[in-house]
Amino acid sequence: MTWPRPAGPLVLRPPTPDGLDQVLAWRNRPEVTRWLLRTEVDPDAFRSAWLSTDDPHSHSGLADLDGVVVGTGSLWVRDAMGQTQGDAWRGAEASIGYLVDPAHAGRGYATAIAGALLELAFAELGLHRVTAGCFAANTASWRVMEKLGLRREQHGVGDSWHAELGWVDGYTYGMLAEEWRGRPGG
Template structure:
């Protein structure tokens, strides 16, 4: 099966999502390693050159739909949608790459304005309307309330509360949440 093309740029609420350029990543790197951004991330400090190289490589990777969020000319957030096979999918006679994993980050200067919700909603539309995925999941530390609020606001369902399933560098073993949403649930969300 050929991989469907994604239409970029695309508007989602107040932001425009588009593939990253090197200049966009310069803007992201002004806030990406701040302690208030990294506190609840699995990959905390990033090396600027490696970060830039991997984000630019994503532009040509059909399984890695990474985008920056542009708000009136400022790069205020990032979003990722990584496509993979669902469990058992590689054995069966079905299309490949039916599931997506969603992630998002927002510049703290723009927090609390719905930017992450717009990134998540925009990438779920990419996942289901453009790529035809079956299911998308996202995870976070349970204490990261703003993150799981975003998942709930876009209609994702809490599927797992993992008791001490996640390692946090300062706090040790802490709880994590996993959320999921199916294509049919995304299509029917306003009914």
Template sequence: MTLPHLTWPRAAGGLTLTLPTPELVDEVLRWRNDPAVTRWLIRTTVDPTAFRTAWLASVDDPRDHAVVAVLDGRAVATGSLEVHDGMAQTEPGSPGDGCEGLLGYLVDPAYAGRGIATAVAASLLDLAFRDLGLLRVTAGCFADNVASWAVMEKLGMRREQQGVRDSWHVEHGWIDGFTYAILADEWLGRGKPLASGGSQARPSTS
């Protein structure tokens, strides 16, 4: 979402994060349904038309902060931060309204292992806490998706839940799921943001 106080594009290590455009979304669709990407997703393959429509609509949704990461002129990753209400008693002006975010990230398999997911996620945590003033951000994954939860732990997120056989996977059946979270004061107390220097996406050598 484009809000008056948000600046796009923005740097994230060696990446440029920008709002979705038709051209960038089409680039993402080159790899979005790759089995290497869909293996650990809840929503596996996507319909290109529906995907394109949803991503372009996110630009006008004040609670949907979807970005595309560009490296060497290519769309190599996506990130999402969905703002939602926290658990709170129903009182007027409750601080629970719009106080939490749900973090997500995907990387083109051709660019895996370069710190791209970490850089994208770190930049979105900065967005959540420095720009949007959220209280906490959560993220979830299958317990067997080690690469995903390793990013969360690298960023200082805490494993708050292990759901025992709460997640169905097409290859593995019912397996465990993890939920991670981090609070604003925890992230802001870490010092220099990873997105601006602590995690550099290595440029392509091809």
């Protein structure tokens, strides 16, 4: 049971053609693409990627507020770093990503979406660790991670390429399963 999944006042649910059309109404706006790695998307390719995915390591949902799609949340499982002896590290880690319609920004929705992705990772998938990265200048994004208790593990100086700004700083955040279980209110 990956979706539907409550996310604060929102519900993360499977993609539908209508829901994806709602996302496409704002997905390519400059205030959304400014700090994304995958900037503008082709609508047809976007729809078919969301609707045809059968990758068991990829979990992407639409964030629904009473029938209005206000955001998206994604989680990608991958191997952690590990020695070849044993396989505890295989599929033990995930990265997460989130987008919110600018018309609905600043209301805690990304925090709710990312919180639901952490719950998916740790409570349902039993993962060991979750990470997320962003441009250092994307304050709203790293505020979301810090509000959820993720730790800034890397400040990469000039490690991230931005099409307009050139080489800029990036942050990587991380959280372990035991930290999630021990979080305040957890």
